[in-house]
Protein backbone atom coordinates (compact mmCIF):
# COMPACT_ATOMS: atom_id res chain seq x y z
CA UNK A 1 0.00 0.00 0.00
CA UNK A 2 2.88 2.36 0.79
CA UNK A 3 4.17 1.96 -2.75
CA UNK A 4 0.85 3.07 -4.12
CA UNK A 5 0.82 6.10 -1.85
CA UNK A 6 4.28 6.97 -3.12
CA UNK A 7 2.95 6.59 -6.63
CA UNK A 8 0.20 9.12 -5.94
CA UNK A 9 2.68 11.50 -4.38
CA UNK A 10 4.84 11.28 -7.47
CA UNK A 11 1.84 12.05 -9.66
CA UNK A 12 1.29 15.17 -7.63
CA UNK A 13 4.82 16.31 -8.34
CA UNK A 14 4.40 15.65 -12.05
CA UNK A 15 0.96 17.11 -12.70
CA UNK A 16 0.25 19.56 -9.88
CA UNK A 17 -2.40 19.59 -7.18
CA UNK A 18 -5.61 19.81 -9.30
CA UNK A 19 -5.16 16.56 -11.16
CA UNK A 20 -3.65 15.09 -8.02
CA UNK A 21 -6.81 15.75 -5.96
CA UNK A 22 -8.91 14.12 -8.65
CA UNK A 23 -6.70 11.05 -8.92
CA UNK A 24 -6.23 10.71 -5.17
CA UNK A 25 -10.02 10.82 -4.67
CA UNK A 26 -10.45 7.86 -7.02
CA UNK A 27 -7.52 6.13 -5.41
CA UNK A 28 -8.85 6.62 -1.87
CA UNK A 29 -12.35 5.40 -2.75
CA UNK A 30 -10.92 2.28 -4.37
CA UNK A 31 -8.74 1.54 -1.35
CA UNK A 32 -11.64 2.13 1.05
CA UNK A 33 -13.81 -0.37 -0.77
CA UNK A 34 -11.02 -2.94 -0.83
CA UNK A 35 -10.44 -2.56 2.90
CA UNK A 36 -14.16 -2.62 3.71
CA UNK A 37 -14.47 -5.88 1.82
CA UNK A 38 -11.52 -7.32 3.67
CA UNK A 39 -12.52 -6.03 7.11
CA UNK A 40 -12.80 -8.98 9.41
CA UNK A 41 -13.51 -9.43 13.08
CA UNK A 42 -11.98 -12.87 13.47
CA UNK A 43 -10.48 -14.24 16.61
CA UNK A 44 -6.74 -14.27 17.13
CA UNK A 45 -4.60 -16.81 18.93
CA UNK A 46 -2.54 -15.82 22.01
CA UNK A 47 1.04 -14.54 21.59
CA UNK A 48 3.49 -17.25 20.60
CA UNK A 49 0.89 -19.57 19.06
CA UNK A 50 2.67 -22.17 16.95
CA UNK A 51 1.55 -23.83 13.74
CA UNK A 52 0.52 -26.84 15.82
CA UNK A 53 -1.48 -24.80 18.35
CA UNK A 54 -4.76 -26.68 17.89
CA UNK A 55 -3.00 -30.00 18.06
CA UNK A 56 -1.08 -29.22 21.25
CA UNK A 57 -3.39 -26.99 23.29
CA UNK A 58 -5.22 -28.87 26.05
CA UNK A 59 -7.27 -25.80 27.01
CA UNK A 60 -5.85 -25.78 30.53
CA UNK A 61 -6.45 -22.04 30.80
CA UNK A 62 -3.03 -21.15 32.20
CA UNK A 63 -2.41 -18.49 29.55
CA UNK A 64 -5.84 -17.02 30.25
CA UNK A 65 -5.25 -16.90 33.99
CA UNK A 66 -1.82 -15.28 33.77
CA UNK A 67 -2.87 -12.41 31.52
CA UNK A 68 -3.21 -9.36 33.80
CA UNK A 69 -5.41 -7.57 31.27
CA UNK A 70 -7.85 -10.39 30.58
CA UNK A 71 -6.99 -10.13 26.92
CA UNK A 72 -7.11 -13.89 26.39
CA UNK A 73 -10.59 -15.37 26.46
CA UNK A 74 -11.91 -18.83 27.17
CA UNK A 75 -13.53 -20.83 24.40
CA UNK A 76 -13.07 -24.21 22.78
CA UNK A 77 -9.49 -22.97 22.65
CA UNK A 78 -8.08 -19.80 24.22
CA UNK A 79 -8.47 -16.86 21.86
CA UNK A 80 -8.21 -13.11 21.62
CA UNK A 81 -10.43 -10.54 20.00
CA UNK A 82 -8.02 -7.70 19.53
CA UNK A 83 -10.54 -5.26 18.12
CA UNK A 84 -12.47 -5.49 21.39
CA UNK A 85 -9.76 -6.27 23.92
CA UNK A 86 -6.17 -5.30 23.05
CA UNK A 87 -2.97 -6.95 24.14
CA UNK A 88 -1.01 -4.64 26.45
CA UNK A 89 2.33 -6.07 25.34
CA UNK A 90 3.65 -7.15 28.74
CA UNK A 91 7.42 -6.79 28.90
CA UNK A 92 8.10 -10.47 29.55
CA UNK A 93 5.10 -11.86 27.60
CA UNK A 94 4.10 -14.23 30.46
CA UNK A 95 1.24 -15.84 28.53
CA UNK A 96 3.64 -17.28 25.98
CA UNK A 97 5.91 -18.73 28.70
CA UNK A 98 3.34 -20.38 30.93
CA UNK A 99 2.22 -22.91 28.33
CA UNK A 100 3.43 -26.39 29.29
CA UNK A 101 2.40 -28.20 26.13
CA UNK A 102 4.27 -26.22 23.47
CA UNK A 103 1.08 -24.85 21.95
CA UNK A 104 2.58 -21.43 22.67
CA UNK A 105 6.25 -20.77 22.09
CA UNK A 106 8.03 -18.49 24.57
CA UNK A 107 8.50 -14.93 23.35
CA UNK A 108 11.28 -13.09 25.13
CA UNK A 109 10.34 -9.53 24.36
CA UNK A 110 7.07 -7.74 23.61
CA UNK A 111 8.59 -6.27 20.44
CA UNK A 112 8.50 -9.77 18.96
CA UNK A 113 4.77 -10.30 19.49
CA UNK A 114 2.96 -10.69 16.17
CA UNK A 115 -0.78 -11.10 16.51
CA UNK A 116 -2.08 -9.56 13.33
CA UNK A 117 -2.00 -6.34 11.37
CA UNK A 118 -3.79 -3.05 11.60
CA UNK A 119 -4.90 -1.22 8.50
CA UNK A 120 -6.35 2.24 7.95
CA UNK A 121 -9.56 2.96 6.11
CA UNK A 122 -7.65 5.68 4.34
CA UNK A 123 -9.26 8.50 6.25
CA UNK A 124 -8.87 9.78 9.77
CA UNK A 125 -12.49 10.49 10.64
CA UNK A 126 -11.49 12.82 13.43
CA UNK A 127 -9.72 14.95 10.86
CA UNK A 128 -12.85 15.07 8.71
CA UNK A 129 -14.77 16.58 11.63
CA UNK A 130 -12.26 18.89 13.22
CA UNK A 131 -9.78 19.35 10.38
CA UNK A 132 -7.14 18.31 12.85
CA UNK A 133 -5.48 14.93 13.15
CA UNK A 134 -5.71 13.81 16.78
CA UNK A 135 -2.62 11.53 16.61
CA UNK A 136 -4.02 9.40 19.45
CA UNK A 137 -3.17 6.17 17.64
CA UNK A 138 0.40 7.30 17.14
CA UNK A 139 0.69 8.36 20.78
CA UNK A 140 -0.57 5.06 22.18
CA UNK A 141 1.47 2.89 19.82
CA UNK A 142 4.55 1.65 21.71
CA UNK A 143 6.61 2.31 18.58
CA UNK A 144 5.12 5.77 18.00
CA UNK A 145 6.15 7.46 14.77
CA UNK A 146 8.31 4.50 13.85
CA UNK A 147 5.17 2.43 13.33
CA UNK A 148 2.39 4.90 12.47
CA UNK A 149 3.09 7.70 10.03
CA UNK A 150 0.82 10.38 8.64
CA UNK A 151 1.49 11.25 5.06
CA UNK A 152 -0.03 14.72 5.16
CA UNK A 153 -3.39 13.61 3.77
CA UNK A 154 -4.99 12.50 7.07
CA UNK A 155 -4.02 8.96 6.28
CA UNK A 156 -2.36 6.90 9.01
CA UNK A 157 0.09 4.44 7.48
CA UNK A 158 0.97 1.45 9.64
CA UNK A 159 4.30 -0.25 9.02
CA UNK A 160 3.58 -3.92 8.78
CA UNK A 161 7.07 -5.08 9.64
CA UNK A 162 7.00 -3.21 12.97
CA UNK A 163 3.34 -3.53 14.05
CA UNK A 164 2.71 -6.22 16.67
CA UNK A 165 -1.02 -6.27 16.05
CA UNK A 166 -1.63 -5.40 19.69
CA UNK A 167 -4.74 -3.36 18.86
CA UNK A 168 -3.98 -0.51 21.27
CA UNK A 169 -4.40 1.98 18.43
CA UNK A 170 -7.83 0.59 17.55
CA UNK A 171 -8.92 0.72 21.19
CA UNK A 172 -7.80 4.34 21.44
CA UNK A 173 -9.12 5.71 18.16
CA UNK A 174 -12.22 7.84 18.86
CA UNK A 175 -13.56 7.02 15.39
CA UNK A 176 -13.90 3.28 15.39
CA UNK A 177 -14.07 3.01 11.60
CA UNK A 178 -10.72 4.70 10.98
CA UNK A 179 -8.65 1.59 11.78
CA UNK A 180 -9.42 -2.03 11.12
CA UNK A 181 -7.80 -5.34 11.94
CA UNK A 182 -6.48 -8.12 9.75
CA UNK A 183 -5.47 -11.57 10.86
CA UNK A 184 -2.09 -12.79 9.71
Ligand code: SF4
Pocket residue numbers: 056057058059060061062063064078098099100101102103104
Ligand atom coordinates in the same frame (compact mmCIF):
# COMPACT_ATOMS: atom_id res chain seq x y z
S1 SF4 B 1 -1.43 -22.55 28.43
FE1 SF4 B 1 -1.05 -23.67 26.48
S2 SF4 B 1 -2.21 -25.56 26.70
FE2 SF4 B 1 -3.00 -24.17 28.29
S3 SF4 B 1 -4.78 -23.15 27.33
FE3 SF4 B 1 -2.99 -21.83 26.97
S4 SF4 B 1 -2.23 -22.48 24.96
FE4 SF4 B 1 -3.59 -24.11 25.68
Ligand code: SF4
Pocket residue numbers: 046047066067068069070071072086087088089090093094095096
Ligand atom coordinates in the same frame (compact mmCIF):
# COMPACT_ATOMS: atom_id res chain seq x y z
S1 SF4 C 1 1.36 -10.05 26.45
FE1 SF4 C 1 0.34 -9.54 28.39
S2 SF4 C 1 -1.58 -8.45 27.81
FE2 SF4 C 1 -0.80 -9.51 25.96
S3 SF4 C 1 -1.93 -11.44 25.99
FE3 SF4 C 1 0.07 -11.83 26.98
S4 SF4 C 1 -0.29 -11.56 29.19
FE4 SF4 C 1 -2.06 -10.65 28.07
Ligand code: SF4
Pocket residue numbers: 118140141142143147148158162163164165166167168169170
Ligand atom coordinates in the same frame (compact mmCIF):
# COMPACT_ATOMS: atom_id res chain seq x y z
S1 SF4 D 1 0.09 0.14 14.99
FE1 SF4 D 1 -1.49 -0.36 16.50
S2 SF4 D 1 -1.52 -2.61 16.57
FE2 SF4 D 1 0.41 -2.01 15.59
S3 SF4 D 1 1.93 -1.95 17.30
FE3 SF4 D 1 1.10 0.14 17.03
S4 SF4 D 1 -0.61 0.28 18.51
FE4 SF4 D 1 -0.12 -1.93 18.22
